[in-house]
Amino acid sequence: MATVIVILLLLPLLPSTALAAFPYFLACGAASNVSFPGDSPARTFVPDAPFLSSAGRVPAVTSTGSNTIPPLYAAARAAGSGFSYSFADPDTATVNVSRVLRLHFFPFTSSSSVNLSSASFSVSVRDAYTLLSSFSPPRDGVVKEYFVPGDGSGEFRVKFTPDAGSTAFVSAIELFPAPPELLWRRPVKPVGALVDSVDVNAWPQQALETVYRLNVGGSKVTAANDTLWRTWLPDDPYFSSPRGLSQVNSTSTPIIYGTSIGYTREVAPDSVYKTQRAMNMASQQLFLTPGPFNLTWTFALPPPAPGSDSDYLVRLHWCDYSLVSSVVATGIVFDVYVAQRLASKDLDRNAADAAEQPNEAFYLDYAATAPTTGNLTISIGKSDKSDAGGMLNGLEIMKLRRADNLNSAGSHGRRKKILIGTLSAALGVAVLACALLCLLAVLRRRRQAPTPAPEEKESTQLPWSQHTQDGSSWVDMSNASGAGMTGGLHRMSMQLNISLADITAATENFNERNLIGVGGFGNVYSGVLRDGTRVAVKRAMRASKQGLPEFQTEIEVLSRIRHRHLVSLIGYCNEQSEMILVYEYMEKGTLRSHLYGSEEPPLSWKQRLEICIGAARGLHYLHTGYSENIIHRDVKSTNILLGDAFIAKVADFGLSRIGPSFGETHVSTAVKGSFGYLDPEYFKTQQLTDRSDVYSFGVVLFEVLCARTVIDQSLERDEINLAEWAVSLQQKGELAKITDPRIAGQVNGNSLRKFAETAEKCLADYGLDRPSMGDVLWNLEYCLQLQETHVNRDAFEDSGAVATQFPADVVVPRWVPSSTSFLMDDSVTDSGIANSKAFSQLSSGDGR
Ligand SMILES: *[C@@H]1O[C@H](CO)[C@@H](O)[C@H](O)[C@H]1NC(C)=O
Ligand SMILES: *[C@@H]1O[C@H](CO)[C@@H](O)[C@H](O)[C@H]1NC(C)=O
Ligand SMILES: *[C@@H]1O[C@H](CO)[C@@H](O)[C@H](O)[C@H]1NC(C)=O
Ligand SMILES: *[C@@H]1O[C@H](CO)[C@@H](O)[C@H](O)[C@H]1NC(C)=O
Ligand SMILES: *[C@@H]1O[C@H](CO)[C@@H](O)[C@H](O)[C@H]1NC(C)=O
Ligand SMILES: *[C@@H]1O[C@H](CO)[C@@H](O)[C@H](O)[C@H]1NC(C)=O
Numbered sequence: 001m002a003t004v005i006v007i008l009l010l011l012p013l014l015p016s017t018a019l020a021a022f023p024y025f026l027a028c029g030a031a032s033n034v035s036f037p038g039d040s041p042a043r044t045f046v047p048d049a050p051f052l053s054s055a056g057r058v059p060a061v062t063s064t065g066s067n068t069i070p071p072l073y074a075a076a077r078a079a080g081s082g083f084s085y086s087f088a089d090p091d092t093a094t095v096n097v098s099r100v101l102r103l104h105f106f107p108f109t110s111s112s113s114v115n116l117s118s119a120s121f122s123v124s125v126r127d128a129y130t131l132l133s134s135f136s137p138p139r140d141g142v143v144k145e146y147f148v149p150g151d152g153s154g155e156f157r158v159k160f161t162p163d164a165g166s167t168a169f170v171s172a173i174e175l176f177p178a179p180p181e182l183l184w185r186r187p188v189k190p191v192g193a194l195v196d197s198v199d200v201n202a203w204p205q206q207a208l209e210t211v212y213r214l215n216v217g218g219s220k221v222t223a224a225n226d227t228l229w230r231t232w233l234p235d236d237p238y239f240s241s242p243r244g245l246s247q248v249n250s251t252s253t254p255i256i257y258g259t260s261i262g263y264t265r266e267v268a269p270d271s272v273y274k275t276q277r278a279m280n281m282a283s284q285q286l287f288l289t290p291g292p293f294n295l296t297w298t299f300a301l302p303p304p305a306p307g308s309d310s311d312y313l314v315r316l317h318w319c320d321y322s323l324v325s326s327v328v329a330t331g332i333v334f335d336v337y338v339a340q341r342l343a344s345k346d347l348d349r350n351a352a353d354a355a356e357q358p359n360e361a362f363y364l365d366y367a368a369t370a371p372t373t374g375n376l377t378i379s380i381g382k383s384d385k386s387d388a389g390g391m392l393n394g395l396e397i398m399k400l401r402r403a404d405n406l407n408s409a410g411s412h413g414r415r416k417k418i419l420i421g422t423l424s425a426a427l428g429v430a431v432l433a434c435a436l437l438c439l440l441a442v443l444r445r446r447r448q449a450p451t452p453a454p455e456e457k458e459s460t461q462l463p464w465s466q467h468t469q470d471g472s473s474w475v476d477m478s479n480a481s482g483a484g485m486t487g488g489l490h491r492m493s494m495q496l497n498i499s500l501a502d503i504t505a506a507t508e509n510f511n512e513r514n515l516i517g518v519g520g521f522g523n524v525y526s527g528v529l530r531d532g533t534r535v536a537v538k539r540a541m542r543a544s545k546q547g548l549p550e551f552q553t554e555i556e557v558l559s560r561i562r563h564r565h566l567v568s569l570i571g572y573c574n575e576q577s578e579m580i581l582v583y584e585y586m587e588k589g590t591l592r593s594h595l596y597g598s599e600e601p602p603l604s605w606k607q608r609l610e611i612c613i614g615a616a617r618g619l620h621y622l623h624t625g626y627s628e629n630i631i632h633r634d635v636k637s638t639n640i641l642l643g644d645a646f647i648a649k650v651a652d653f654g655l656s657r658i659g660p661s662f663g664e665t666h667v668s669t670a671v672k673g674s675f676g677y678l679d680p681e682y683f684k685t686q687q688l689t690d691r692s693d694v695y696s697f698g699v700v701l702f703e704v705l706c707a708r709t710v711i712d713q714s715l716e717r718d719e720i721n722l723a724e725w726a727v728s729l730q731q732k733g734e735l736a737k738i739t740d741p742r743i744a745g746q747v748n749g750n751s752l753r754k755f756a757e758t759a760e761k762c763l764a765d766y767g768l769d770r771p772s773m774g775d776v777l778w779n780l781e782y783c784l785q786l787q788e789t790h791v792n793r794d795a796f797e798d799s800g801a802v803a804t805q806f807p808a809d810v811v812v813p814r815w816v817p818s819s820t821s822f823l824m825d826d827s828v829t830d831s832g833i834a835n836s837k838a839f840s841q842l843s844s845g846d847g848r
């Protein structure tokens, strides 16, 4: 009872700060509370006057007019002389824990005499750490975040000192203890000789300033979604490797935290661990030469200057979504480089004591010195010990801010604040218990808060539900008349359903005899349906779950569109976990099998042209003929099939993507495609447009002309890649060296020349420089025209020199179609187009 009276008597004498406790959220200069009910937990920024050391002297300034300024930044505390804030900082079990200090600066124009735009000032805390000096906040405003060690003095003071003749200001302040596991809980690994490991042991007594905080492979995580009101930005602007080398992976399975060893949601929220950028191992097969590669992020930092801090704490976050090997504890293994130095060799979960299960979050802290170039790089490299590539989920870079005078840290404040310390101790029981309870409640609430679902990286556009584990149909029939899908499409996919019994009957129970092809997806059989239709049956390998998206895409694309030059889907079957697609039967097989590597008689030049025209027409229809553009993504000679009378049809839509919609220029997607055909620009930028198909088609054109594989490892280095080799010869005018000798006698020089030019244009480095599929089609039609004219004139001329001698330039008038509709209209036959007005004009204008 006596104590209570003493406290009550003392109350009026206490600085008001002693009454409040963590966490502190101040709206500086504001007259009323500013609330953020959307934060979890919700926060209220309260007016700052009670915490200001001399409120009367330091004016509050408010912005004039503009209501576009967020309420928190509509006022500020500003002065031409120094001012400070004092916060009660209970000395408790959290004494060794860093305090999180966030300072918000948002300059605005005001009618008062102070000019915030020209402010320049320094900020120090605890009279020990200078956090900012001669600082002028950028015009758009900035939030600076620091971690400052506790010192047990009972008080936390933040001091603002304007430069001579200038102004100091602050818009908002956040101050609360960091969760104990956030910092220094796990060992810090020094990287490179410059970092002294003895010194690193003393880092926990120093302050840190956050310079970069990224959600790698994911979207922005805002303060409202983070466990400690942090902001995590996407990594794209800092990712400096070619885009195609990486792919973004994500998981929808909950993230596991080894809380007992310091991995908790307070360290980084689920949304950071649920997305990652991983090495795209397929990129090694798609391109010939890259060999081993790194994924690298580059960060600009101020170059180290004498006497200033240049040490950084680099925290890298990982989460391994799958156990690659069934051997316990063997997950993904990779190398880590920080500032161009090897930081961790063959890193795996064990290195971080993370337990042996998938989806378990972990991080490592590295100590590094900024390179003299000023750029700090972080690289993930493939380990020799693993075929799987590396990955990264999150990244934080914090600059070490050493105490101004090492001896002053901690001791200075202590001497000065004995009175407050004592009083705090007296009040401690009540205030502290309250603060701790609040904090505990807050933390508990956050742990229980439901984690936000990860954002869908690629929308599947599929109207049906996902495959269910029990093997039941993944086509959601209950949705037949439901909203959100086109009824016609659904009816169509239902009509396409074929029973497994019918398919087994058609293929004589998948008899080896009927096997006509083996591919990545599975086997292809020929068969005859009950009604006598000959079909090709593509059966997915049972275990290949990853085939499902491709299976669905193929049905999606093919059930929507029908075209004379696109292989028709007759049906599909997904009974008993089977994924089977049934197509029209293409009797002559793939284009490639008629070009090389088989016993088939060679195709004539005219046949080749007609096949290319057919395939181009199919692709042109895909690109433009449907309301949503479709990009094939896997154009190659084995995906162009030949039917009766060598009619060409484009097949295999498993990788197709709905293209950019009106107004967009591209879609971003993980790089897929085939070795030797892949568009290098798409590989570099991951931005897919229909011009990527044009590139691949250009490779097919050269393949048709030269009758050789697109990648032939047995050749000289320059000659391995057909696309590169053919373009270089074409530029030197020596393409004849590699044209198929079997067509030499029959080919018209102009036709050949035009064909080669067209193929070369398709292979332009940049998509913008490539023709559209419509242009390609038109050019090929013209090649055929040139060839026909030639044949008519010199029907029996047989000059072996024709193919090897290019005539003088052929003047090709460019015909710009006023409407491309005639090319899309399937009812117009091939000959109908060839004889169209434009063409008859052109053929008569042929210079020969
Ligand atoms: C401002 O917020 C504080 C803390 O949430 C609360 O105690 C106080 O009543 C609020 N004041 C007003 C005027 O709403
Ligand atoms: C704080 O750290 C010091 C030195 O590292 C240690 O001696 C002390 O026990 C710690 N105090 C608490 C409460 O953890
Ligand atoms: C405030 O300072 C900025 C930068 O020095 C200057 O451009 C601006 O004119 C000043 N505004 C006023 C009202 O003095
Ligand atoms: C952030 O939280 C809000 C509300 O809880 C939620 O709607 C939103 O999807 C979350 N965003 C992210 C990126 O997690
Ligand atoms: C990323 O996803 C791809 C495709 O699903 C997979 O092959 C690869 O192993 C994954 N990478 C990592 C690091 O999990
Ligand atoms: C990866 O980056 C590190 C550091 O920059 C470098 O030493 C190493 O050679 C790189 N590895 C490859 C395969 O480029």
Ligand SMILES: *[C@@H]1O[C@H](CO)[C@@H](O)[C@H](O)[C@H]1NC(C)=O
Pocket (backbone or CB within 6 Å): 240, 298, 299, 300, 373, 374, 375
């Ligand atoms: C630092 O990185 C930037 C952008 O990533 C780049 O433009 C600059 O050339 C780099 N500087 C050095 C010295 O490497």
